[in-house]
Amino acid sequence: MTADFIGIDFGTSNCAVAAWVNNEPTLIAVDENSDNPFKIRSAIYLAHNQTGSVSSNAKANEQTLNDMLSSGEILFGEQGFNAFLLTPDEGRYVNSPKNFLGAKIPKRLLDNFETLVVRFLSYLKQCAEKQLNLTINKAVIARPVNYHSTMGELGNQQAEALMLRAATKAGFSQVEFIHEPLAAAYHFEQKIKQPTKSMIVDLGGGTSDVTFCLLSEDKANNLDRDADIYATKGIRQGGIVSDKDLASGIVSPLFGRGGRTKDGRAIPNMLYFGAYAIDNMPEMSDFYAPARAKAIKDYIAASTDPVPLTRLQSVQQGRLTHQMMHAIELAKIDLSDKPQAELSLTFIEQALEVNIQRDQVLLTMNNWLEKMFIMIDETIEEAQENPEIIYLTGGMGLSPLVQQALATRYPEVKITVADAFSSVVLGALLKAKRLYA
Numbered sequence: 001m002t003a004d005f006i007g008i009d010f011g012t013s014n015c016a017v018a019a020w021v022n023n024e025p026t027l028i029a030v031d032e033n034s035d036n037p038f039k040i041r042s043a044i045y046l047a048h049n050q051t052g053s054v055s056s057n058a059k060a061n062e063q064t065l066n067d068m069l070s071s072g073e074i075l076f077g078e079q080g081f082n083a084f085l086l087t088p089d090e091g092r093y094v095n096s097p098k099n100f101l102g103a104k105i106p107k108r109l110l111d112n113f114e115t116l117v118v119r120f121l122s123y124l125k126q127c128a129e130k131q132l133n134l135t136i137n138k139a140v141i142a143r144p145v146n147y148h149s150t151m152g153e154l155g156n157q158q159a160e161a162l163m164l165r166a167a168t169k170a171g172f173s174q175v176e177f178i179h180e181p182l183a184a185a186y187h188f189e190q191k192i193k194q195p196t197k198s199m200i201v202d203l204g205g206g207t208s209d210v211t212f213c214l215l216s217e218d219k220a221n222n223l224d225r226d227a228d229i230y231a232t233k234g235i236r237q238g239g240i241v242s243d244k245d246l247a248s249g250i251v252s253p254l255f256g257r258g259g260r261t262k263d264g265r266a267i268p269n270m271l272y273f274g275a276y277a278i279d280n281m282p283e284m285s286d287f288y289a290p291a292r293a294k295a296i297k298d299y300i301a302a303s304t305d306p307v308p309l310t311r312l313q314s315v316q317q318g319r320l321t322h323q324m325m326h327a328i329e330l331a332k333i334d335l336s337d338k339p340q341a342e343l344s345l346t347f348i349e350q351a352l353e354v355n356i357q358r359d360q361v362l363l364t365m366n367n368w369l370e371k372m373f374i375m376i377d378e379t380i381e382e383a384q385e386n387p388e389i390i391y392l393t394g395g396m397g398l399s400p401l402v403q404q405a406l407a408t409r410y411p412e413v414k415i416t417v418a419d420a421f422s423s424v425v426l427g428a429l430l431k432a433k434r435l436y437a
């Protein structure tokens with residue numbers, strides 16, 4: 001028998017869906033164009049209406065996101081990302097909508113994001129319904145402990161309320177939420193034989209979350225687990241921040257940072273501000289603004305070594321930020337399996353390739369890692385207990401640099417790395433089963 005509820009992991013980098021089929025948790029195929037069809041890139045491409053004779057660039061300026069949402073074609077995941085790379089001017093690309101749900105932005109803009117989320121959740125729901133041949137109307141959606149926001153708890157409330165409205169509009173009649181690391185905890189609990197003080201560390205693209213709790217076989221089916229949760233915390237930094245730090249550390253010098261003008265002035269850091277900001281629309285808009293184009297042009301004329309600055313100009317003129325950050329992310333992922341990797345930036349300049357060593361990445365990760373350690377230490381302090389095991393999940397947990405850093409910091413604690421892309425969604429499904437079955 002198949003149940004009419006699903007678990008949803010609405011992630012910054014990837015989304016996933018799971019359902020209960022024949023008494024078994026089952027992942028839903030959500031992206032047939034992905035290497036792993038059970039996760040879909042959190043990316044949306046809205047194609048412009050192909051009517052009239054105006055050029056596509058003019059159309060880009062004319063059509064608001066809202067118009068496109070109501071009338072244009074929408075592509076999700078790999079298909080959306082690839083369409084954007086092929087025809088960046090023919091539509092609008094939104095990467096990681098989750099990053100903007102808690103943002104302090106005008107209501108009109110927030111409403112557009114809500115519509116985007118409605119469309120994305122509808123797509124995920126349809127994937128499940130098609131695969132299961134059943135109408136799905138109940139869901140547990142995993143959420144970060146802290147959404148990206150400058151408004152603290154207000155930002156969390158705004159984001160969760162938006163998700164709830166969007167899920168309702170997408171056709172879900174019953175919706176509950178669960179903190180992402182707690183969802184992962186429920187999943188790991190399925191394998192627990194004796195009560196274990198467990199620290200679940202979920203390192204995603206947008207946030208790094210932990211929950212410290214007592215997992216046990218006896219309570220694994222209970223709905224209310226508050227008494228077993230010692231502490232839960234989350235920081236608004238994850239893989240994307242570490243990719244941006246990698247870009248600043250390794251790519252910026254190729255773009256002329258650290259150089260000088262002919263009259264001895266330093267090339268200012270502000271020239272690069274926003275160049276890597278795939279998670280911050282205002283900063284990225286700043287980078288693409290005419291004022292920055294002029295500043296880059298002026299410094300090219302004034303620099304002792306203009307070639308690196310013309311690369312930055314290519315990124316600006318070609319709006320190549322997303323493509324560049326994707327290349328950097330791929331190099332970082334490559335470095336999880338190899339001690340060195342090639343970062344190919346040939347779309348910026350023919351033959352522009354850089355060899356990156358794993359150790360160089362560690363240097364750029366230190367900032368984020370230190371914040372994560374502080375969060376774990378505070379969690380332990382609040383709990384007044386020591387963990388017996390660390391369960392490491394989320395994509396960034398696959399990095400041997402992260403695993404090694406955790407092992408060095410907590411030498412007495414056993415570390416298990418598992419189910420990087422499925423633990424959260426499978427745990428959300430377990431909560432859905434406890435609620436709705």
Ligand SMILES: Nc1ncnc2c1ncn2[C@@H]1O[C@H](COP(=O)(O)OP(=O)(O)OP(=O)(O)O)[C@@H](O)[C@H]1O
Binds near residue numbers: 180205396398
């Ligand atoms: N093999 C790997 N080695 C290192 N990093 C990786 C690897 N695979 C994926 N990542 C990184 O993991 C991050 C994505 O992880 P994940 O899919 O768990 O995030 P998410 O759930 O979408 O985000 P969040 O939970 O923060 O909303 C990205 O930054 C990606 O670059």
Ligand SMILES: [Mg+2]
Binds near residue numbers: 009011012205394
């Ligand atoms: Mg996640």
